[in-house]
Amino acid sequence: MPPQRSTVKVRIHPLGDTALLAELGTRLDTAVNTRSIALASALKKRRDVRQAVAGAASVTVQFDPDQVTHVALAAAIRRLASKRPPMEEPGRLHRIPVVYDGPDLQAVASALGLSQQKVVEIHSRPIYRAFLIGFVPGWAYLGPLPDELVLPRRPDPRRQVPAGSVAIAGHQTGIYPLTSPGGWHLIGRTSVRLFLPDSDPPSLFRAGDRVKFFPIAE
Amino acid sequence: MTEVLRVHEPGLFTTIQDTGRPHAIASGVPPGGAMDRFAHSAANLIVGNDRSAATLECTLTGPGLLIEAPCLVAVTGADFDLRVNGAPAPAWIAISLRAGDELAFAGRRSGARAYLAVAGGVLGDRWLGSMSTNVMAARGGMHGRPLATGDVIAAGQSAMAAVTGRGLARQLRPRYGEHTLHLVAGPHISRLGADARAALFSSAFVVSPDSNRMGYRLEGPGLETSGEELLSFGLVAGALQLPSSGQPILLMADHQTAGGYPVVATVVSASMAVAAQLAPGDEVRFAETSIETALQMRAVQREALESLTS
Numbered sequence: 001m002p003p004q005r006s007t008v009k010v011r012i013h014p015l016g017d018t019a020l021l022a023e024l025g026t027r028l029d030t031a032v033n034t035r036s037i038a039l040a041s042a043l044k045k046r047r048d049v050r051q052a053v054a055g056a057a058s059v060t061v062q063f064d065p066d067q068v069t070h071v072a073l074a075a076a077i078r079r080l081a082s083k084r085p086p087m088e089e090p091g092r093l094h095r096i097p098v099v100y101d102g103p104d105l106q107a108v109a110s111a112l113g114l115s116q117q118k119v120v121e122i123h124s125r126p127i128y129r130a131f132l133i134g135f136v137p138g139w140a141y142l143g144p145l146p147d148e149l150v151l152p153r154r155p156d157p158r159r160q161v162p163a164g165s166v167a168i169a170g171h172q173t174g175i176y177p178l179t180s181p182g183g184w185h186l187i188g189r190t191s192v193r194l195f196l197p198d199s200d201p202p203s204l205f206r207a208g209d210r211v212k213f214f215p216i217a218e
Numbered sequence: 219m220t221e222v223l224r225v226h227e228p229g230l231f232t233t234i235q236d237t238g239r240p241h242a243i244a245s246g247v248p249p250g251g252a253m254d255r256f257a258h259s260a261a262n263l264i265v266g267n268d269r270s271a272a273t274l275e276c277t278l279t280g281p282g283l284l285i286e287a288p289c290l291v292a293v294t295g296a297d298f299d300l301r302v303n304g305a306p307a308p309a310w311i312a313i314s315l316r317a318g319d320e321l322a323f324a325g326r327r328s329g330a331r332a333y334l335a336v337a338g339g340v341l342g343d344r345w346l347g348s349m350s351t352n353v354m355a356a357r358g359g360m361h362g363r364p365l366a367t368g369d370v371i372a373a374g375q376s377a378m379a380a381v382t383g384r385g386l387a388r389q390l391r392p393r394y395g396e397h398t399l400h401l402v403a404g405p406h407i408s409r410l411g412a413d414a415r416a417a418l419f420s421s422a423f424v425v426s427p428d429s430n431r432m433g434y435r436l437e438g439p440g441l442e443t444s445g446e447e448l449l450s451f452g453l454v455a456g457a458l459q460l461p462s463s464g465q466p467i468l469l470m471a472d473h474q475t476a477g478g479y480p481v482v483a484t485v486v487s488a489s490m491a492v493a494a495q496l497a498p499g500d501e502v503r504f505a506e507t508s509i510e511t512a513l514q515m516r517a518v519q520r521e522a523l524e525s526l527t528s
Contacts, residue, residue, distance in 0.1 A: 134476025
């Protein structure tokens with residue numbers, strides 16, 4: 001049997017003279033994200049690549065232009081992306097206790113036509129995937145969020161969202177690792193620390209990890 | 219390790235910086251490091267350091283420093299009117315200082331960031347493989363914060379015998395006064411209409427007061443983008459992000475590691491030295507360039523730095 005090759009359309013764009021963005025898809029999709037993470041780790045092994053970071057459906061590659069041209073690297077990326085990704089080991093599972101008493105819980109429930117209890121039930125049901133670590137230290141874009149809970153971001157972002165806030169927006173959910181501005185809907189809070197500055201890596205979650213929330217009283 | 223400098227005037231925002239922690243991007247931690255890598259490298263090479271050694275990055279106003287032990291130093295980057303014991307002193311050249319000397323800056327003449335290298339390299343807290351100061355995480359450099367009065371700065375052992383007088387000639391330095399940054403069109407350039415694209419490359423933008431090591435907000439004509447929301451992707455320094463406000467943000471060394479705003483263009487590596495020297499209120503223009511030209515500009519800078527090691 002010939003080796004199985006899948007048809008993955010990769011769009012590659014320059015980011016200046018020392019980086020490339022390889023887009024593997026445009027939708028939040030576990031298979032595409034798995035391929036992105038596999039492509040990033042394959043690229044990191046190359047001597048001419050300084051850094052490769054997976055996005056939700058993409059890889060951002062920083063390279064040494066003294067060792068490889070962007071054209072040659074783009075060809076290598078297409079070659080690597082067309083290979084079947086190695087069988088993914090299931091990401092580590094994190095169970096996160098949440099007190100569902102966020103300042104937006106009531107507004108979220110009424111906007112969705114659900115009871116607060118139902119919002120909690122739906123939010124804590126799935127095992128989410130950490131699609132991407134980034135934005136601020138330790139932040140993970142978790143998803144996909146069930147369709148019943150999908151809302152656009154708040155029109156007026158808060159100047160300060162407390163660290164540990166559990167939030168939703170679009171098809172994603174996440175936990176604010178640090179007190180920072182934010183436009184997501186705050187439905188709860190957790191005492192689990194996501195940014196661990198004295199560990200290496202300093203993030204509790206890694207791309208591809210799995211996260212399950214469970215409600216607690218306090 | 220020798221204690222070489224005592225801070226008696228910290229300056230506006232003086233931090234310990236090296237070449238950053240690029241591997242930490244995967245955890246959402248900004249890469250950090252010196253904003254003007256050319257000036258940082260030049261200062262180090264002039265005093266015989268490896269270019270990745272840590273230096274002091276002095277922002278808009280320089281610090282006042284008392285020399286505690288004999289040392290060889292070099293100041294590069296912005297021109298803040300360097301003084302030694304009150305008398306004008308040359309920049310971009312190695313100068314030998316004695317215990318009791320005073321190094322200070324009389325005031326900003328041009329640029330935004332000056333770099334002070336000490337033979338042996340400035341020492342600071344190492345965090346995730348780098349001594350660069352990350353203020354948000356309060357880690358690295360001088361305990362994760364800018365310098366304060368009374369701080370004492372140590373330097374490592376210098377690998378080379380002190381050579382006073384090594385320097386970088388003016389014609390080999392970046393043209394900091396030319397505020398035109400060269401851009402390569404980015405992944406989402408097609409989201410700009412023809413008018414907005416023309417405005418990007420023909421208008422003057424002003425660096426807003428709301429600009430720092432994370433990025434510069436640029437005030438100018440509104441650049442409208444179209445298209446649906448993007449999935450978040452990894453970002454790089456130099457990326458020109460366009461949020462829905464239409465006012466571009468130029469990402470700098472402490473940039474957010476990922477985002478979902480369109481990146482319409484990226485400043486080429488050789489222009490980042492000039493970008494690092496822009497101060498709030500400065501006017502900046504953009505010129506579209508090819509990757510080939512960008513690499514030629516990069517090679518010119520590399521050769522200038524290599525002239526310091528030959």
